Every structure is written in C-alpha cells, then in structure tokens.
Amino acid sequence: MKPRQKRVAIIVGALIAIGIAATLILNALNSNIALFVTPSEVAAGKAPTGQAFRIGGMVQDGSVKRDGVTVNFVITDMVKSIPVAYTGILPDLFKEGKGAVVQGRLDSNGQFIASEVLAKHDENYMPPEAKHALDQAQKNGSK
Structure with missing residues (x-):
C-alpha cells in the first residue's frame, strides 16, 4: 500500500468512527429528553405520544387524594386541568x-402517570418555562 492510500484509509476510518460515536451520543440524548408541555397543550392534543414529557402548573386546591403510596392530584394552568397519578414519596x-x-x-x-414530581423550592421561584406557559395559557384563555 502506498503512503497516500494509507492516509486515505486512516481518514475514512476516522470519519466512520466519528459518525458512529455521534450517532450513539445523539441517540442517548434523544432518549433522555423530556419536553415541557402545559395542561392546555395536553388538552389540545399537542402532547408527545409514546414518550415521556413534563407538565408544569399549579396543584389544584382540594385535588390531592392519597391512597397508600399512590397520590392522585390535578395540575392546572388556570385554563385546563390534567389529572395526575404518582406512586412514591412526594417532595x-x-x-x-x-x-x-x-x-x-x-x-x-387521559390521566398523566407521573414518574417524578418536582416542587418549587421557595415562594418566589417558578421555572421560566412554567411561568411563561402559565402566562400564555391565562392570556389565551381570557380571549
């Protein structure tokens, strides 16, 4: 094999290895991504099907019902509400x-089966996505 052919073979091999590594990394990232959706978007049918996602909003007053370690409650964006079931210990x-x-x-x-529940950590903080989604839902709901 000539030196030029060796260099071409090395470059092609490196490109194939980079391509395989990129594919594996993107596949791993894609399987761990959880999109953020509001209750209004879920009610409108805009929620992803067959994949995990996040719903943010307020826990509706009077909606928390405990049955052993299973907790049922309702998440609302003040326009639409989604029933949620969670088995585990709440924050x-x-x-x-x-x-x-x-x-x-x-x-x-149409019930949301939660695998994880996150609560805000103080009175003033709300994730920016949740705050924006609540504001948009209230704006659209009042029209």
Whole structure:
C-alpha cells in the first residue's frame, strides 16, 4: 500500500468512527429528553405520544387524594386541568395551590402517570418555562 492510500484509509476510518460515536451520543440524548408541555397543550392534543414529557402548573386546591403510596392530584394552568397519578414519596414542598412540574406519560384514559414530581423550592421561584406557559395559557384563555 502506498503512503497516500494509507492516509486515505486512516481518514475514512476516522470519519466512520466519528459518525458512529455521534450517532450513539445523539441517540442517548434523544432518549433522555423530556419536553415541557402545559395542561392546555395536553388538552389540545399537542402532547408527545409514546414518550415521556413534563407538565408544569399549579396543584389544584382540594385535588390531592392519597391512597397508600399512590397520590392522585390535578395540575392546572388556570385554563385546563390534567389529572395526575404518582406512586412514591412526594417532595416536602409539594402542596395544593403551589407550583409543580411532573414528568411521565399519558395513559389511554387521559390521566398523566407521573414518574417524578418536582416542587418549587421557595415562594418566589417558578421555572421560566412554567411561568411563561402559565402566562400564555391565562392570556389565551381570557380571549
């Protein structure tokens, strides 16, 4: 093999290795991404199907019902509401009337089955996506 052919073979091999590595990295990232969706978007059918996503909003007052380690509650953006079921231990800051973000999937009945519940950490903080989504939902709902 001539030196030029060796260089071409090395370059082609390196490009193939980079391509395989990029494909594996993008596949891993794609499987771990959870899109943020509002309850209004879920009600409008804009939620991703067959993949986990996040819903953010306020925990509706009077909606928290405990059945052993399963907790049922409603997340609302003040326009639309989505029922949520979560099995596990809730964060200490989880309360009715407070902000929360839940991650999981919709079941065939339209109930959100949560795998993770996140509660805001103080009175003044809300994730920017959740704040913007609540503002947009209230603006669109009042039209």
